[in-house]
Amino acid sequence: MLHIKCPYCGTRSQNEFVYGGDATVKRPQLNKEVSDKEWDTFVYLRKSPRGKHLEFWQHISGCRQWIKVQRDTATHEIFKTLKPNEDI
């Protein structure tokens, strides 16, 4: 079971969190013209790297904050956790 450091609450077991997917995906701005390709890339395409992966988790049974986690998808090692507005 992963041990995830919530930037707000401290380190907690994975069962307090739910996964939220690829955090490098950026939603196009509202009311902005985007091409079909740009939009479909946002909705469907994922890099899914083997190795370092920046991803969202939500501390759902804790502070309910969405956080960013940089984790190795091959070893599950967590390098860093961040608030959503912070960058690596």
Next chain:
Amino acid sequence: MPQDFRLDKIGLINRNKKISFKFNGKSYFGYEGDTLASALIANGVHLVGRSFKYHRPRGFFGAGVDEPYAIVQLYRNNETDPNARATEQELFEGLEAKSVNCWPSVNFDIGAINNFLNKFFPAGFYYKTFMWPRSFWYKVYEPFIRKAAGFGVASIKHDKERYEHKYEYCDLLITGSGPSGLASAYAAAKNGAKVILAEDKPRFGGSLLTSEVNIGNQSGKEWAENIITELKEMPNVIVRNRAQVFGYYDHNMLVMSERVNDHLAKSKKYSPKQRLWYIRAKEVVISSGSIERPLVFGNNDTPGVVLSSAAKEYLKVYGVLVGRNPLIFTNNDSGYETAIEFKKNGIWPIILDTRNNPNSEIIDEAKRMGIDIKFSHVVVAAKGYKKVKSAEIAKISEDKKKLGAIKNINCDCICVSGFWTPTIHLTSQSGNKTKFNEEIDAFVPGQSKQEETTVGSANGIFTLEETLKKSFEVGHQISKKITKNDNKVSIPTVVEKKFTKHDKFWCVPLPKEKKYKRFLDFQNDVAVTDVELALREGYRSIEHVKRYTTLGMATDQGKTSNLNGLQLVSDFENKIIPSVGHTTFRPPYTPVTIGAIVGREVGKHSKPTRKSPMHSWHEKHNAVFVDAGIWLRPRYYKQGNEGLFEASKREAENVRRNVGVCDVTTLGKIDIKGPDAAEFLNRVYTNAWLKLPVGKARYGVMLREDGIVMDDGTTTRISENHYHMTTTTAQAANVLSHLEYYLQIVWPELNVNVVSTTEQWAGAAIAGPKSRNVLQKLFPDIDISNEGLPFMGYVEGNLFGVYARIFRISFSGELAYEVNVESDNGNFMWEKIIDIGKEFLIQPYGTEALSTLRIEMGHVAGSELDGRTIPYDNGLQGLVSKKKDFIGKRSLNRSAFTAEDRQKVVGVVPLDKKTSIPEGSHLVKDANAKLPNPKLGHVSASCWSVEYNNPFSLAILRDGKNMIGQKLFALSPLKNKTIPVEIVSSHYVDPKGERVRS
């Protein structure tokens, strides 16, 4: 009855307490502290079972977790456990066990015919045959094979035992209480670390219980006892026996199963049978020891062939002799220890040592004792079928290729020692890439991957002095890192015998013209020839060898067979072992009871149950409940002999005619507050929200980014910056997370907060033409006229002293209101409504009537919003704003979503106005078309229309908008139904929506 194989004095068992037990129906006795295995051996029972494939006789091979043979059906407290390991099962009064995988008995097993035909059953034989005729595999051959396979029998009774879970955190988890574990634990504990020391066996001390060593002027055993006693008394230490750490998972989470009551005839009250520990350890010290490696020779699976270390353990711990005429077959010094123990107890062993005249202290001692030692000798084959009667032995050449003249010598057991294999399972599970150590011909831990350190023989260190020194150091260093203390304990002096090198030899060649089976995996009957065949056929990767031969896949998971298998592959392929590699070690180290993994979440508690505050009222009034996710909701309220159909029809009719009340507490409720709340809703929902006035509710639809409808519900503006959102019961949690995602990640600039209030409010929907009358009496002070509280209006009120929120919203399509009060007042509200409503003939209605009401009104719900439909499909295109952007809008212009013949919700009525259309039927043009019959749509929801008194259904139909008036067929082949139908509008009742506004 005397025990022929029990010595008088030696051992750690309690001779004052006799324990009687039964094996295969026959009564025996043993002593407290025996295992089933030791007690059986003491009684001279060596035949316990039959092997998996050839049904060869099976006895005991080890004395613990590595045991490949002795698997029995256990009976305890009127329950039965399949596949208990006799070497681990402690004896308790009244224990009963039976042999498995044999018929009619272990002594005379028909299945043993396989053994005589074994040449036709080499590895993988089943891949090459049983193919003709085609259907015979699963009709004839497979059922036969299935019957022959498997060991124990599972009872289909519910397990009466209790299993518990415990979560624990520590600085240091130490797995194994042998010398290395004790030393690390002691050093760390004395340095202030929080320590958990886990021992799989009932007794602490590991190898110290059976070895002749001296630590700090005490015997090894005494030293271990003193250390354990001290550790047990320390507040910062948890010590557990009968506790196996079986899995090393991510981020230093380890899992341990503790057999709390397995050793007793009956579990103690308030005490679980087993306890599963999830342990998050800052550091782990793996002191899991090592397992003796077998030597491979002809018929080496005969009962009476045992590991030399096991023979020693039976002798020193249980006072039991595995034989009175032992042959010790060894390639290293360890076999001598066993021989010396035999000799000390008056038994004359013979040692066959594969080495050519080696020299060491212990060999000298054996010589001094006059033990018969034959150097450069091997066992060629064991003789005897159900028990070793003699052995064929021979001299072996220096290059280990040629055998001398074969001689037969009498013996009743053969104790084998092929040196030691470090137990690296946990280390490997942690992600540590193991490395091969040529000094000891085995894999040892490599670079640590997680916070783990391996000590003692698990790390390939086989001298006690070095083990203790390193382990004390490790315990101190690691604890210092964590506690920052620097309290050192002194390392005691050690007296032990020095051993010399082992022989790199494990597999005795076959003499010419002899076809003895030489087994690697004893349980699965994998012999040397099987591995050779696999390699010859091109199954050369070690994983292919394993899978093709089933080597190492038995219930012991190859603890004693894997390394010999690897050795054989490397010899055959002319490769070194590290380049062959080993198969992956995966948890669990040893099989774990599934009940223990699951814990308390069984039966009714396998998932939580959510109930509304009015639940007990519903129960009292004959509600029949339905699971809605984990909620329980009244489906209908049974009166007299009514069934579902009659009751729900009555309830729905009463809503249409008079008034009904429905518990809607389960709907998701979310409070939304902040100056940007309107803007936020405007982005979340497909329709416009900026101009919703205070005191008004609006129906909204929200999409996922892929354009699919995610949820629907009403949201009410309570005050300027405060909204109350409702969601469907099913999507409540998802919607909240969804809102939080957008607020925290996508649009953090919006000043809005959301919080779930589902549990805070109890809700009652009051629906029907007389609902206003009921409401007026509930809230006499409020103007609830059509002008005062119009459709989609909202007011707050005082319900007999209780704060209430009143929404004029309707799911039933009738004039309706929804009243919310704080949950604690839910029952009060409900009873008031029922009480006051009596004069207006109010009746409670359940989800089934609710469903009828919404279907005939054409309101879509979960069966239409099924995660595959867009607003258009549900007739909700009017709610999709063209002017503003919102979540998922950009996806709606895709070609499939805008296709001319896009599916759309419609109504379906059977032409005969009688035949109900089963939900899940499909609509087709031609009922008799050739398969595959093209489907135009499916029936999503059906009801008996109480308005028109005929069946009515909703369907999602291709080109639905142009299909009204068409005649089609509804087909349900599952129910053998073909129903001619007409497509009508989905708004079957009150299509203009006048009632809700009346």
Next chain:
Amino acid sequence: MQKYSVFSLIKNAFKGHKDWEVAWKDPTPKNEYDVIIIGGGGHGLATAYYLAKEHNITNVAIVEKGWIGGGNVGRNTTILRSNYMHDQNGLFYEKGMDLWRSMSQDLNFNVMYSPRGIINLAHSDAQMNAYSRRGNSMRLNGIDAVLLGREEIKKILPMLDFSDDVRFPIFGGLMQPSGGTARHDAVAWGYARQADSMGVDIIQHCEVTGFDVTNGKIKGIKTSKGNIKAKKIGLCVAGNTSMLAEMLNMTLPIETHLLQACVSEPIKPILDQVVTFGAGHFYCSQSDKGEMVMGGDLDGYNSYAQRGNLPTLQHVLTEGIAMFPFLSKLKMLRTWGGIMDMSMDGSPIIDKTHIEGLYLNCGWCYGGFKATPASGWTFAHTIAQDKVHELNAGYNLNRFNTGHLIDEKGLGTKTWIS
């Protein structure tokens, strides 16, 4: 090629089994092939076999970074079925069922196809309705399906929890009688042996390190055993697709996730069918060896680890005991993990790509094993003819642009929710 039969087995027994030939050779790669299939798993091996058998293309290499059959074909729960609602899925997997039925004879290798029936349990009327929709769709597609009530289920599976102490009582279920199991390793080995005999080179321990793409056309691959040229290349690498796609500068609508499974110790026969729980995600069958084979949810985060964590298994086994209380007394013997190529609508992709001569086969989610023959058959067709077959026409990449999604579960792009 040596023919396997009971007669050859007896004949060889008297020769001490010394005369068996290798099941497949161990060739060094040639300089160039007509087709290279990357990935020696079930789908790759099947593709090579059908290229040779159906399209007479035998100058083919399978390039495998580890050992053949070491991916998901060797680490699944061996279930075969075609009980799908969407036409694209139903018809595709039913083609697969046809191929399964004759596979042992076609391959002269006993893959132990065993149509023991698969039963999906339902625990509410709503679920019965959803199953009816699926079952009726199956029947109208010519696939066998039967709807069973509670009492009928009880007759077939008396060891289910029919007691009062049950959280989600059983209402009934949907059964596909022809669904069942097959021996997973045998499928890989059977295809390998036949492909090898028809001239396909099976190159193990050969890792692809790059691609040669010139002017939008595929030219070959770079591997740990050197460069190999090819006119056409097919990717069949399941959970590793994204890594190879990255070498090709492609981003795909898939994510790699971890799925665990486990087996109990072997017990005497107790369960004939494959059974799935309806109030959670758990499925179970009993192997010919007697082990209960069990699986369920994903671990729930992107992973290439092939190693999972216990809470997921705890969760899955909780549902297991809720379904089969007798599992409580059994012991979990072995666990393992596979990495799944989870697509954004839960359905696979078998298609051409924007690179000429490069073909894609991925997105199998949890369902890859049963798809093995149909996947190989249609992928071989797609490669050989340079166009999709009608059976895999719906499995195009373009559907994520057009909206023609094939979402059996209605869960959308959150692939990790099972």
